[in-house]
Amino acid sequence: MLNEIAHTMNELALVYMHQGRYKEAEGLYLRVLNEQIIGEGDQNTATGLNNLAGVYDLQGRYDLAEPLYEEALKIREKTLGEVHPDVAQSLNNLAGLYEAQQRYGEAEPLYLRALEIFKSTLSDNHPYMAFIIDNIAGLYNSQGKYEMADQLYHQALKIRKKIFGESHPDVASSLNNIAGLYRKQSKYNDAELLYQQSLLIGEKTLGNDHPSVATTLNNLAWLYYSQGRYEEAEPLYQRALAIFKAKFPSGHPNIDACQANYNTLKEKMQARQGRFANRALQRNDSGG
Known part of the structure; x- marks a missing residue:
């Protein structure tokens, strides 16, 4: 039951993210984590951390996003092993964060490692x-x-x-x-x-x-x-500009x-x- 509640809240938060309603998405993700609807160190926790990091990432709040991406990656490596598509996803997200900050030397090895994981776990045309x-x-x-x-x-x-x-x-x-x-x-x-x-x-x-x-x-x-x-x-x-203003709230990065x-x-x-x-x-x- 608790995981079903967490899933529903995560899905609603994702809708808010797509609408640019970052504050509302952040509140839901924090609620899932803080109320311990998901267990410490499990895959749902990793997903919650990853999603919350994504909210911060999209807003350019990189100092908040980075430790969350890192923690999600750590959990996934521990519970799933180092060669798993979810691990590759975390590597990709952290690499994207580094790239956005022009930390190219740190981003490249993470992207390349993610690519190798996908090559070993997925088909070439995935x-x-x-x-x-x-x-x-x-x-x-x-x-x-x-x-x-x-x-x-x-x-x-x-x-x-x-x-x-x-x-x-x-x-x-x-x-x-x-x-x-x-x-x-x-x-x-x-x-x-x-x-x-x-x-x-x-x-x-x-x-x-x-x-x-x-x-x-x-x-x-x-x-x-x-x-x-x-x-x-x-x-x-x-x-x-008319489309962005119709779809996103004032202050959204795309509008600006x-x-x-x-x-x-x-x-x-x-x-x-x-x-x-x-x-x-x-x-x-x-x-x-």
Whole structure:
């Protein structure tokens, strides 16, 4: 009975996380742990610690998330052994935390160890394989190791297409990531095509108002901004921002990031309009 209560509370907390209601999710996870609904040192405890860490991680509260991820990993290694998919999941989460803090040297061995565990416990075409490969590619992308990232991103994409077909949110995610890599390399035409493909898949499979669609809109807008295509970028930022504001509470990181991008665009557009106005004045003066 107690485990059923913990499960229900964890599921509700997960819903809150997806909605960006982090404070409410945190309260539920803490209640599960503090009321000892789950036993000390068991797998449910590890799950609870991992989930609470995830709430802190998403908010950038890394100092709180790190010891919880570490404790969850310790429990899982002790109870499940060092070669188990749940251990790999904990390794992946801790690696992602390090990557977010640019602690790349600490993140890489954890990602690689997680990959080896998945290789030894899962099939080559399991979704988790694509997930960890994609994450490693992201790490290399962050470090400017573009050739290595490109190879791994495409490997993950190949697995996802084989599992899910051509039109699936995970495929859209891979396309979005490859597009981001190309944008960083100034391969704008290739990036634009992939962003557009990702956007079409997302709209078809998730709906026009899904946060993942908003993320792709934001990324495509940033691509246009990078090329000085401000008038094309503006409606995409506006649409992305509207979706984020409709789906998440005020202060959500996605809202703040998208708003910051849009504000930067508006500043550039205003500055350019000012330059055009000055040039027009100068032409009029010279013709007087």
